[in-house]
Structures are given as structure tokens and as C-alpha cells.
Amino acid sequence: MIQDIAPSRLNNSWQTKQPQPDSFMMCFHDGKLLAAVTDGGLRFPRLREINGQGKAAVYLFSVDDEDFFLTETDEADGYAYYSMRELRDRCAGKYLYAAFTAFHLHLWYADNRYCGICRAEMQHDAAERALVCPECGHKVYPRINPAVIVGVISRGRILITRYRRGYAHNALVAGFTEIGETLEETVAREVMEETGLRVRNIRYYKSQPWGMAQDILMGFFCEADGDDTIRMDDSELKSAVWCRPNAIELQPQQHSLTNEMMQLFRDTNGHLPPELFPPAPDAPPEKTRIYFTRHGETTMNAENHVSGITDCALTENGIMQAEQLAEICAAQGDIDLILCSPLKRAHRTAEIVAAKLRVPVMTDERLREWDYGSYEDQPRDAAPEFQAAKREFGVRMKDGGESLLQLAHRVYCCIDDIRKQYAGMTVLCVCHGGVCRAAETYFKDMTTDAFSHFFMGNCELRRYEI
Numbered sequence: 001m002i003q004d005i006a007p008s009r010l011n012n013s014w015q016t017k018q019p020q021p022d023s024f025m026m027c028f029h030d031g032k033l034l035a036a037v038t039d040g041g042l043r044f045p046r047l048r049e050i051n052g053q054g055k056a057a058v059y060l061f062s063v064d065d066e067d068f069f070l071t072e073t074d075e076a077d078g079y080a081y082y083s084m085r086e087l088r089d090r091c092a093g094k095y096l097y098a099a100f101t102a103f104h105l106h107l108w109y110a111d112n113r114y115c116g117i118c119r120a121e122m123q124h125d126a127a128e129r130a131l132v133c134p135e136c137g138h139k140v141y142p143r144i145n146p147a148v149i150v151g152v153i154s155r156g157r158i159l160i161t162r163y164r165r166g167y168a169h170n171a172l173v174a175g176f177t178e179i180g181e182t183l184e185e186t187v188a189r190e191v192m193e194e195t196g197l198r199v200r201n202i203r204y205y206k207s208q209p210w211g212m213a214q215d216i217l218m219g220f221f222c223e224a225d226g227d228d229t230i231r232m233d234d235s236e237l238k239s240a241v242w243c244r245p246n247a248i249e250l251q252p253q254q255h256s257l258t259n260e261m262m263q264l265f266r267d268t269n270g271h272l273p274p275e276l277f278p279p280a281p282d283a284p285p286e287k288t289r290i291y292f293t294r295h296g297e298t299t300m301n302a303e304n305h306v307s308g309i310t311d312c313a314l315t316e317n318g319i320m321q322a323e324q325l326a327e328i329c330a331a332q333g334d335i336d337l338i339l340c341s342p343l344k345r346a347h348r349t350a351e352i353v354a355a356k357l358r359v360p361v362m363t364d365e366r367l368r369e370w371d372y373g374s375y376e377d378q379p380r381d382a383a384p385e386f387q388a389a390k391r392e393f394g395v396r397m398k399d400g401g402e403s404l405l406q407l408a409h410r411v412y413c414c415i416d417d418i419r420k421q422y423a424g425m426t427v428l429c430v431c432h433g434g435v436c437r438a439a440e441t442y443f444k445d446m447t448t449d450a451f452s453h454f455f456m457g458n459c460e461l462r463r464y465e466i
């Protein structure tokens with residue numbers, strides 16, 4: 001965000017200082033600032049560069065060891081006047097933040113030249129950032145307008161708006177706090193006025209000084225309460241729509257709290273971390289959904305060979321099956337991420353589905369197929385004892401393979417972790433027939449007979465809910 005300039009630091013404590021030849025002089029004219037903008041860089045004139053030699057200079061703040069002063073409209077060779085919006089669109093970094101902050105102070109000084117009580121000319125207070133009336137003693141402090149930015153969430157989507165006037169890019173619901181109102185009341189009122197929605201579970205996120213509009217912005221996330229039909233106020237907004245995380249179009253710059261909130265929602269795939277956005281105390285616990293599927297057809301499937309941990313490619317038919325699976329998953333519309341076996345056939349299948357859904361794919365070693373030992377790559381029919389070996393749950397497959405219990409152990413651990421790590425989310429596991437069979441027993445009772453007859457077709461999809 002614009003204020004995130006670490007390791008640099010803006011120090012705004014009040015000091016009585018005189019400008020030095022190298023001090024930055026902030027000259028404003030008609031809402032524009034005298035500056036030089038080159039590729040990504042922003043500079044301000046120094047005292048020695050401006051023609052008027054810094055008349056009526058007022059100390060503003062420092063950034064690290066560089067002092068900034070406010071002075072009257074002036075000229076300097078190589079510098080021109082830029083609006084705050086132009087600077088916002090073209091620059092970044094500590095000097096942009098300095099420009100916004102100087103602008104805020106400039107407007108405050110310009111608005112308070114005379115006493116609001118007796119109309120005498122105000123003077124600078126010697127001890128603090130304030131203007132004081134020499135006639136009646138009236139004192140004025142810098143004015144900062146409180147405003148809220150609201151990320152409204154409903155069923156895994158966030159409410160994205162566009163303003164009718166001004167900023168052209170995506171935004172969130174926003175508005176100023178009224179006198180006599182708490183910030184939470186501002187949130188509820190602004191959302192109601194702009195979109196007709198009731199909200200609940202209002203949670204503070206972060207704040208941001210926004211000197212361009214003399215604001216302090218306070219970001220909140222909340223949930224739509226009940227009916228989430230949007231009734232947009234079209235005098236304020238051009239659009240207001242529910243947006244799934246992967247469809248969010250961010251702002252072109254990373255300056256704003258609004259953008260950070262939209263990005264957080266997108267990057268967490270609509271599941272804000274519970275420490276930032278705890279569920280409402282009366283909300284029913286969210287269910288975790290896990291889909292299991294088996295990879296598309298492979299060359300070894302086509303030849304009817306045993307393919308445990310042996311790597312092999314998908315056939316053309318297998319790729320087509322994966323594409324059909326992607327369509328089915330897209331129609332389900334609820335998959336947040338994909339976990340897949342490290343074996344090529346599962347990975348390729350997962351990639352095809354992920355490309356369609358635009359969700360992340362993570363490899364989990366524990367989803368690899370049962371290690372069939374020396375049965376690997378054997379023609380299925382040439383080893384009649386293979387079927388019998390699959391029923392002996394405590395016996396390892398010959399020549400260094402895994403037992404069924406070993407397989408079940410890692411698959412159960414994987415599902416336990418999914419439940420912890422992705423609680424409330426929907427996860428697709430792209431893996432293998434043997435793994436799907438073991439997974440089925442995690443959720444359902446199965447007799448040995450039912451277990452040995454369980455069959456999962458290529459790219460068949462099974463859904464479980466916990």
C-alpha cells in the first residue's frame with residue numbers, strides 16, 4: 001500500500017525548522033504539485049532549484065533524513081505541475097506517499113487561513129501542528145476525514161463495485177463516517193445505501209492514510225446477512241456484482257487498501273484466514289468437501305498392465321476424459337484447489353482440470369498409487385495371485401511393495417490434513433484407483449468383499465462431505 005515504505009519512514013512530528021538548500025520544497029498550484037516524473041521515478045525541487053527561494057516555507061515532515069517543506073506556488077527548471085491522480089497512476093514508492101501527505105497538509109493550511117470565529121489571519125502554533133488565532137485564541141488542528149472500505153462476502157464471493165464518477169477501476173463499497181456514528185454503523189449504512197444489503201460479522205482489517213482525499217480509510221470485512229440480492233444505488237455506482245476469487249480484476253496499481261483487500265480475498269481463494277476474519281459466533285460450522293477422482297486412461301491401462309508407482313503417460317482418450325472431468329468440475333462450481341499425486345498420469349489430469357477452473361494445484365506425495373512391488377508393470381492377467389495379494393491387508397506386496405494398511409495409513413493422514421488445513425473449503429484429489437478405494441473406506445464402512453470389488457473408472461468423480 002502507498003504508506004508501506006519500509007525500511008524508509010515518514011516522520012510527521014512537528015518541528016520548527018528552516019529549509020536548507022537541499023530541502024525538498026512542495027509547491028502546489030490549483031491542486032497540482034510541482035514535480036519531475038521520469039520512468040517510475042518521482043522528484044521534487046530542492047530549495048536551491050526554485051526561483052522564489054521558498055517563501056513562507058512551513059516544515060511538513062521528513063522521510064528518513066530528507067526534509068520536506070510547504071511553500072508558495074513557484075517555478076523551477078525541469079519541473080512541472082502534476083495532479084495527484086496523474087502522480088498516483090504513474091509513480092510509486094516513498095515520494096508518492098510524501099506527495100499525498102504533503103497534499104493533505106497543503107489543503108488543510110489553505111482551508112484555514114482565517115479564523116472561523118473572528119476572521120483574523122491564523123498563525124502557526126510554535127509548539128505543535130496547529131493554527132492559532134492571535135485575536136481570539138481559537139485553535140485548529142489538522143482535519144482528517146474518517147471513511148470505511150468494506151469487503152462484503154457472501155457464499156465464497158466478494159462484492160465488487162465501480163463508482164459512477166471518479167476512479168474507473170474495481171473497488172469495494174466505501175463511504176464517510178457521519179457525526180454520531182460508530183465505524184461499524186458506517187459500514188452497515190454504506191453497504192445498505194449503496195447495495196441494499198444487510199451485513200453481519202463486521203471485522204476490522206487495516207487502515208490507510210489517504211492524503212489525496214484528506215482521509216483515513218478503515219478497511220472492514222463482513223458477510224451479507226440473509227438475502228444477498230443486490231439493489232444498487234445507481235446514482236453512486238456504475239456496477240455492483242458478486243465476484244468469485246479467481247474472477248477478481250485488481251487495480252492497476254498496488255497503492256490502495258481496497259486493492260490489498262481484493263487481492264487478499266483472491267489469493268486466499270475466498271477463505272480469509274480465521275485470525276483476520278473469524279466466523280460469526282452463531283454461524284453453523286462450515287463443511288469441508290473433498291472430491292476424489294482417478295487419472296485419465298494411460299498407455300498401461302490400455303494394455304491392461306498393473307501400474308502402481310510406475311510412471312506412464314495419458315492416452316489421447318485419457319486426455320479427453322480429463323477434459324470432460326474439467327467440464328463436470330466447472331459445473332459443480334465449488335472446487336477451491338486441487339491436490340494431486342506426484343505420478344505423471346495424475347499430474348497431467350490435474351493440470352487439465354486446473355486450467356479450466358483456474359485453481360492452484362499442489363502435489364501431495366501421499367496420494368501416489370499403491371506400490372505393488374514386483375507386480376508393477378506386469379500384465380494384469382499373467383499374475384493370478386495379484387488379486388489375492390490385494391486382499392491380504394497386512395502383507396506387503398512382494399519384493400519391497402506396500403501393504404494395504406500402509407497405503408491406508410498415508411491416505412487417511414492426507415485426508416486428516418485436508419480437514420485441518422482446508423476446513424470449510426472444497427478440495428479435489430486427483431489420484432489413482434487404489435487410493436480412491438482406500439479413501440472410500442475413510443468415509444464409509446466397507447466389507448472386505450465390497451472393498452475388493454470397488455472400482456473407480458478413469459476420471460470418475462466421487463464427492464464426500466465432512
Ligand SMILES: [Zn+2]
Pocket residue numbers: 115116117118119120133134135136137138
Ligand atoms: Zn479568532
